[in-house]
Amino acid sequence: MTELKRLTEHIWYMPYEEERDRPNIGYVKGDHWSLAIDAGHSAAHVREFYELLEKENLPLPGITVLTHWHWDHTFGMHAVKGLTLANDRTDRHLAEWKYKIEKNGPQEFFAIHESIRKEYGANTEVIVKKADLVFSGKVILDPGGCTVQLIQTDAPHTDDSTLVYVEPDKTLFLGDSTCDDFFAGVKRADLCRKLADTIREINPEICVEGHWVPVNPEDTLSDLMNDMG
Numbered sequence: 001m002t003e004l005k006r007l008t009e010h011i012w013y014m015p016y017e018e019e020r021d022r023p024n025i026g027y028v029k030g031d032h033w034s035l036a037i038d039a040g041h042s043a044a045h046v047r048e049f050y051e052l053l054e055k056e057n058l059p060l061p062g063i064t065v066l067t068h069w070h071w072d073h074t075f076g077m078h079a080v081k082g083l084t085l086a087n088d089r090t091d092r093h094l095a096e097w098k099y100k101i102e103k104n105g106p107q108e109f110f111a112i113h114e115s116i117r118k119e120y121g122a123n124t125e126v127i128v129k130k131a132d133l134v135f136s137g138k139v140i141l142d143p144g145g146c147t148v149q150l151i152q153t154d155a156p157h158t159d160d161s162t163l164v165y166v167e168p169d170k171t172l173f174l175g176d177s178t179c180d181d182f183f184a185g186v187k188r189a190d191l192c193r194k195l196a197d198t199i200r201e202i203n204p205e206i207c208v209e210g211h212w213v214p215v216n217p218e219d220t221l222s223d224l225m226n227d228m229g
């Protein structure tokens with residue numbers, strides 16, 4: 001049974017799951033509204049996340065922000081309440097997949113990995129949605145009593161990474177940015193170094209990667225600089 005975990009004063013998260021390749025979904029509660037970090041793998045994933053929030057009497061997120069376009073972080077977008085916010089490159093990738101799946105059906109998507117076929121049982125529709133709000137560079141959100149920075153950055157995993165830094169809690173959500181390029185299977189050293197510089201500049205105390213438990217930044221940086229090629 002999955003449980004919502006409290007990480008810091010303003011932050012909770014629904015932990016990742018390997019079987020269906022579900023990433024952590026982050027949640028930040030401000031005094032006026034709250035936001036989610038990543039939309040999850042499917043409508044079912046979103047539903048389970050919201051049930052956990054309701055169980056804790058936490059308000060559903062007014063905005064869901066995306067760390068990158070990959071399906072396990074975004075294909076639940078059509079089921080979220082409120083608005084979705086992504087950088088321009090993430091939105092472009094989503095538009096491509098929306099077009100592809102609407103035109104050709106979901107076969108190409110299902111063929112990517114077994115975990116996807118586990119998330120989407122027979123007859124579950126795959127719906128891809130573009131973001132409601134699109135930014136490039138940097139955005140600062142203020143849900144009340146806490147500042148959240150969205151920082152678009154170079155990273156080895158994809159060309160559309162957004163880091164999400166919850167300032168008063170000194171917590172950085174990295175999505176999968178520290179991992180290798182999923183399709184090419186490479187981890188470009190120059191991009192690893194750029195991302196490492198960005199992380200050091202932000203100087204967080206807690207790092208939340210997409211598919212791992214929260215760790216300290218030294219741990220994240222050593223993972224990032226491992227197996228570069």
Ligand SMILES: [Zn+2]
Pocket residue numbers: 068070157176182
């Ligand atoms: Zn990814």
